[in-house]
Amino acid sequence: MTKSASSPDTVRVKVAINPLEEANQKLRNALEQLKRLRLVQKVFLGLGQMFSVGASQEELLKVIGEAMGALFGNVYYLVQITDPHPPAPIACDSRGPLLPNVAQHIHLTRSSVAKTRVEAAALHAPYVKVHDEVPRLFEGSTHAIHVPLVAENQLFGAIQMEAGPGVPLGDDDEVLLIALANHMALAIRNRRLLEETAYLRDYMASILEHANALIMVLNMNRQILVFNRALEDLLGFSKDDVLGTDMFQWMPADVQDRFAAEISAVLDERPSPAGVETRLRNREGQPVQIQFQLASLKDPDGRPESLILVGQDLTRLRNLERQVIEAEKMGSLGKLAAGVVHELNNPLTSITVYSEYLAKRIRAGQIDAADADRVEKILEGAGRIQKLTRDLVSYGRPSPDEPELLNLNDLVHQALGFCEHIISKHDVRVSCELCESLPPIQGTRNQLIQVIINLVTNACQAMEGGGELSLCTRAEGEERVALSVSDTGIGIPEKDQRRIFDPFFTTKKDGQGTGLGLSIVSRIVEHHGGTIQVKSEPGKGTVFDVLLPRAARLADREELSQDRPE
Structure with a gap:
């Protein structure tokens, strides 16, 4: 028997794999993986x-x-x-x-x-x-x-x-x-x-809420986002009353321009060092004087997204200052008393002389047409007395809180009328260069008259042997109006020029000055949004320059009133 070519020791086993079963296994594995995923x-x-x-x-x-x-x-x-x-x-x-x-x-x-x-x-x-x-x-x-x-x-x-x-x-x-x-x-x-973050938010909110300062946060549309408890207590409004409203809704129109200018300055990174003083009305409708410091809060990209205002209630301080100003004003009237008597005496003398003369003429039945001129003199003297007494009453009356539109030239004339005696006493020659087209300003009449009286009085006292006093008004650019008061007096030493606006600082002899005059002048000017500067050279004279913001133009005021919330 013929042997097979294959070795008897070798056993070949052939396992047949079903393709369908292999595919099912792969599918089951995939499903398990999908289920797992x-x-x-x-x-x-x-x-x-x-x-x-x-x-x-x-x-x-x-x-x-x-x-x-x-x-x-x-x-x-x-x-x-x-x-x-x-x-x-x-x-x-x-x-x-x-x-x-x-x-x-x-x-x-x-x-x-x-x-x-x-x-x-x-x-x-x-x-x-x-x-x-x-x-x-x-x-x-x-x-x-x-x-x-x-x-x-x-x-x-x-x-x-x-x-x-x-x-x-x-x-x-x-x-x-x-x-x-x-x-x-x-x-x-x-x-x-x-x-x-939540803790810090709540912590900061608690600090803002309970801080012993007036704190408000505005968005870029001036809408109030934060109104802390100190403001609630001061103004009498709750958060529900003010949050989401325009801040200008609570602010008188005459201070809105100044506040808007400060906002622009803060956004331009040039804020006023002293901040901005403004008024907010309380629940009774009364104005409350507040000094605010402003700062911008920026988003992560460095763009301003809100403003924080930190304020201080100045109402009591301003009331005290107003009392000091009124006291100084009464003191100025006392100093001007001799001049007032002189101003009254001259027209009274002419009235008396002409009246006595006309009385005799009337009794004698000798009235003629020429006597009409004498009656005119009497009326002129009476009118002069009437104007002086009216100005004195107006000046002596307590200053109103609300400012009014004023012409600076009129204030200069009125102040010089009060100072005629002291000008004559010191043999001072007065010259005025007043701009006829001067824009109006906005302020408190009596306080600004007091500024001019104090500057004129100081100038006259600096010219004991006589001299020249010059008053000049002019427009400074588009935004300001200027008044310069210059004299040819003894001047102010350089070491004293930095201190002349400090309270109680004076170079006068004891009993001749309180040292409050120029301090009050400076405070009044600053309160009106202005500045005052002095330039002086000993032996040659002194110049005081007062710069005041011009009042908003009529078109500006109409636009502002239209934009104001009801």
Whole structure:
């Protein structure tokens, strides 16, 4: 029998693989992977939703524990959370037979510290232990995976997962645990940031609310965003009354231009060092004087997004200043008393002489047409007396709070009328160069007259042997009106020029001055939004320049009144 070519010791086994069964197996594997991915996605979405609603620490631990069970099945785990700044007690959740006292520390490995770049300060915390190898934290475990919870180098805790015999942990489990830990660390960090932001917001709001200062915040449309308790107490309005309204709704029209100019200056980063003084009406409709310092608050791109106003109630101070100004005004009238008597005496003399003469003529029946001129003289003298007494009454009357439109030239003439005697007494020659087309100003008549009287009086007193006094008005650009008062007197030493506007500073002899005159002049000018400067040379004379803002043009005022909220 012929042997087969094949070796009798060789047995060939041919296994036939069904292509359909192979395809089904691949499909089942793919479905398992898809199911696994959907589970992972569901778990991570659930965690994200829980973190986004600001869950408590206990709720977070519970959700994370449920996620561990869903993702890894029957494994042991220890989840620990802490706060790095300042170090807080460790909160933890676990499943499985933990070894005694291991949960009191966060266990790290040197390799995980190097990979996550945990800040050095965290490694020295008393609740952190660093190991060369992954420690076993559960009884009977044979496999362990350890991942710290680190975000931006800050340690927020750790996750340790362990398994016993028959429950192997593979590379896929480690990758998934790392992803879960990173997600948790970022979520916890963001939650901490939100908590800190909320705390700082509430803390700052509490500071603003209870600060012993008047604090208001406006947006770029002047709408009121913050109105603190000090303002509520001062003005009598509640937050509900004012929040969201235009600040100009609570401000008189005559101060709105100045306030708007200060806002523009702040936005241009050139704020006034002294801030801006304004008036706000209270619930009774009365004006309250407030000095505000303004600053812009900028967005992350450096663009102004709001304005903060920090104010001080000046009502009492301004009332006291007004009393001082009125007292000084009465003092000025006292100094001018001799001049007033002189002004009254001259026309009274002419009235008396002409009246006696006409009485004799009438009794003798000798009245003729020429006597009409004498009657005119009597009427002229009476008119002069009437004007002087009217001006005196007006000047002596307390100044009104509300400003009015004024012509600076008229104020100069009225002030010089009060000063005629002191001008004559010191043998002073007066010259006036008054601009005929001078724009109007807005202010308090009597206070501005007092400014001119004080400057003229000081100039005359500086020219004991006579001299020249010049008063000049002019427009300074489009925004200001100027008054210059110059004399040819003894001048002011340079060392005193910096102090002449200080209260109670005087170079006059004892009993001849209080040192309040120029201080009050300066305060009145500043109150009207103006400035006053002095230039002097000893032995040659002195010049005082007063600059005052011109009143808003009629068109400007009409536009402002139309824009004002009802």
